[in-house]
Amino acid sequence: PRTVHPTALFGIDGLLGDEEREIRATVRKLCDKELRPHLPEWFDKGAIPARELARRFGSIGVLGMHLEGYGCAGMGAVSYGLACLELEAADSGLRSLVSVQGSLAMFAIWKHGSEEQKRQWLPAMARGEAIGCFGLTEPDFGSDPAGMRTRARRDGADWILSGTKMWITNGSVADVAVVWARTDDGIRGFLVPAGTPGFQDRDIERKLSLRASVTSELVLDEVRLPADAVLPEARGLSGPLSCLNEARFGIVFGAVGAALDCLETTLDYVGERRVFDRPLASYQLTQQKLADMALEAGKGLLLAIHLGRLKEAGTLTPEQVSVGKLNNVREAIDIARTCRTLLGANGITLEYPVIRHAANLESVLTYEGTSEVHSLVIGRALTGESAFQ
Ligand code: TGC
Numbered sequence: 563p564r565t566v567h568p569t570a571l572f573g574i575d576g577l578l579g580d581e582e583r584e585i586r587a588t589v590r591k592l593c594d595k596e597l598r599p600h601l602p603e604w605f606d607k608g609a610i611p612a613r614e615l616a617r618r619f620g621s622i623g624v625l626g627m628h629l630e631g632y633g634c635a636g637m638g639a640v641s642y643g644l645a646c647l648e649l650e651a652a653d654s655g656l657r658s659l660v661s662v663q664g665s666l667a668m669f670a671i672w673k674h675g676s677e678e679q680k681r682q683w684l685p686a687m688a689r690g691e692a693i694g695c696f697g698l699t700e701p702d703f704g705s706d707p708a709g710m711r712t713r714a715r716r717d718g719a720d721w722i723l724s725g726t727k728m729w730i731t732n733g734s735v736a737d738v739a740v741v742w743a744r745t746d747d748g749i750r751g752f753l754v755p756a757g758t759p760g761f762q763d764r765d766i767e768r769k770l771s772l773r774a775s776v777t778s779e780l781v782l783d784e785v786r787l788p789a790d791a792v793l794p795e796a797r798g799l800s801g802p803l804s805c806l807n808e809a810r811f812g813i814v815f816g817a818v819g820a821a822l823d824c825l826e827t828t829l830d831y832v833g834e835r836r837v838f839d840r841p842l843a844s845y846q847l848t849q850q851k852l853a854d855m856a857l858e859a860g861k862g863l864l865l866a867i868h869l870g871r872l873k874e875a876g877t878l879t880p881e882q883v884s885v886g887k888l889n890n891v892r893e894a895i896d897i898a899r900t901c902r903t904l905l906g907a908n909g910i911t912l913e914y915p916v917i918r919h920a921a922n923l924e925s926v927l928t929y930e931g932t933s934e935v936h937s938l939v940i941g942r943a944l945t946g947e948s949a950f951q
Pocket residue numbers: 657658659661662696698699704705706707708731798799800801803804806807809880929930931932935939950
């Protein structure tokens with residue numbers, strides 16, 4: 563009998579325009595030909611060629627692709643989401659590189675920067691010739707960034723920054739760090755070029771998740787910056803949180819990509835693998851797992867596309883992004899673990915992408931707002947009561 567792809571069960575392609583299908587195909591081709599073959603080794607070694615990857619992603623226009631002007635492609639939210647989906651189908655670390663570059667560092671400059679800052683950084687970042695990172699989290703303040711200790715004070719016209727940022731994606735490969743710090747005027751963002759005296763980075767080693775991604779600690783020890791290093795348009799916590807909405811939106815799609823890659827791998831596997839003299843695919847227990855996973859992946863993708871259409875219409879709210887991030891990452895991790903059971907012992911090796919996705923998704927569940935934080939955001943929206951404190 564004829565088989566259908568899980569997304570075809572939901573008629574997903576009919577919801578997409580030509581440009582959206584094209585960008586999806588372009589990113590998928592790049593991943594299949596140039597990236598997927600290297601991922602087991604990059605993950606195993608815990609090292610990626612970040613500079614080359616950034617240039618390659620820049621060459622197909624995915625860095626800051628949803629931003630207008632300054633060398634950015636100005637594409638729709640669904641196109642951007644589908645690019646994230648394909649990247650994360652390869653590895654969450656690749657989607658992270660692109661998310662942090664386009665949705666956190668570039669978006670912060672694009673939304674909150676001066677004209678000079680935009681001209682200086684955005685075109686080079688869109689080409690992948692300059693890499694950015696986004697420093698919000700600190701060793702003692704992750705879910706509650708309002709408590710941050712990093713401080714910026716004035717010294718004449720200059721700014722002096724001191725503090726430590728932790729778990730910063732692209733930290734040690736970045737040419738510019740967007741660093742959020744407390745000032746007498748509330749939380750503000752600063753552009754800190756790599757190599758500024760007093761600014762140091764240290765990679766976080768021995769990660770068992772997101773190994774194909776650079777994660778660093780940033781130490782700022784009395785770093786002196788000129789007056790124009792501050793992002794003029796961002797004041798208060800809403801500055802960094804507005805950037806997080808963008809990156810979280812990409813994860814809503816990306817998580818489905820990781821889930822679909824696990825599911826496709828597993829569908830092939832259960833067709834080939836024979837147990838007790840019959841294909842694993844022919845057992846009812848297997849089919850129930852496959853059906854449940856296809857339902858959740860398809861529903862997640864429908865939700866992602868719906869949120870993308872709201873974003874394109876300009877009505878998407880942060881609570882709706884929380885709905886997508888919480889649901890799709892939670893379901894993706896569940897799918898990855900169930901696929902792992904169907905692969906048996908083979909499922910624990912890097913010969914198949916499943917355990918790599920499952921391990922990566924542990925980070926995705928935690929970063930960009932933990933699942934608990936998003937539950938509380940939704941709970942606050944439903945009840946009007948804040949349960950954060
Ligand atoms: P709260 O009182 O709720 O809000 C303070 C101010 O911020 C505004 N706001 C938002 N603005 C835009 N977008 C949002 N999503 C916003 N949420 C809140 C709010 O209106 C208010 O503005 P104003 O003008 O009235 O002052 O703040 P709170 O201190 O109670 O905290 C709320 C909470 C817990 C939801 C927030 O702190 C939070 O989201 N925490 C999680 C932190 C987080 O997600 N960190 C991520 C760091 S970056 C990262 O992980 C990158 S991973 C790499 C990759 O993406 O691949």
